[in-house]
Amino acid sequence: AQSVTQLGSHVSVSEGALVLLRCNYSSSVPPYLFWYVQYPNQGLQLLLKYTSAATLVKGINGFEAEFKKSETSFHLTKPSAHMSDAAEYFCAVSVFGSARQLTFGSGTQLTVLP
Amino acid sequence: GAGVSQTPSNKVTEKGKYVELRCDPISGHTALYWYRQSLGQGPEFLIYFQGTGAADDSGLPNDRFFAVRPEGSVSTLKIQRTERGDSAVYLCASSTPGGEQFFGPGTRLTVL
Numbered sequence: 001a002q003s004v005t006q007l008g009s010h011v012s013v014s015e016g017a018l019v020l021l022r023c024n025y026s027s028s029v030p031p032y033l034f035w036y037v038q039y040p041n042q043g044l045q046l047l048l049k050y051t052s053a054a055t056l057v058k059g060i061n062g063f064e065a066e067f068k069k070s071e072t073s074f075h076l077t078k079p080s081a082h083m084s085d086a087a088e089y090f091c092a093v094s095v096f097g098s099a100r101q102l103t104f105g106s107g108t109q110l111t112v113l114p
Numbered sequence: 115g116a117g118v119s120q121t122p123s124n125k126v127t128e129k130g131k132y133v134e135l136r137c138d139p140i141s142g143h144t145a146l147y148w149y150r151q152s153l154g155q156g157p158e159f160l161i162y163f164q165g166t167g168a169a170d171d172s173g174l175p176n177d178r179f180f181a182v183r184p185e186g187s188v189s190t191l192k193i194q195r196t197e198r199g200d201s202a203v204y205l206c207a208s209s210t211p212g213g214e215q216f217f218g219p220g221t222r223l224t225v226l
Binding site: 036041042043044045046049090092100102104105 | 207216217
């Protein structure tokens, strides 16, 4: 079975500061890893995904994440936060590829302070 | 094009009642998923369809929950004898085989 742990249910950063959202996974087989963003009253939107190619993955809106097998981590970063980045972020793992069920973390609410 | 749509957007019911939640996937997407998101939690997998058949229903919590997709497109999640603990946002997603899952806005179910 696979699982995801997101450290920090709430993260606050100042506008222009570095965003770092932490995700650690557990999987008995090589995983596929995803970050989703959820804005209020909207569906989940895929930010980026790792599917065993390059370990540094670039996504939409300036976000990127690095797969570190030795640390079982897939942390999400963005060099400079914008007010529009305020949302809830979910890390997810799949062991069958994106065509099968996703196991999500409990989410991190990002607040961007002016 | 149109995304995944879910109806109703909100549903309030009384304990013990039966409810149906509908999902219209993106046209051409053969895979369809249902997830449940409780307050303060991430989505939890319920069931996955490939075409008309349920390929994996291991996430359904008990036999009060059932889902169908009779023509391989629209899906309905059915909950019998609702309980207060069923209150959550029910999310639907669809994808092409091996493709990204696109999520709908969800149905917020409240059981009084």
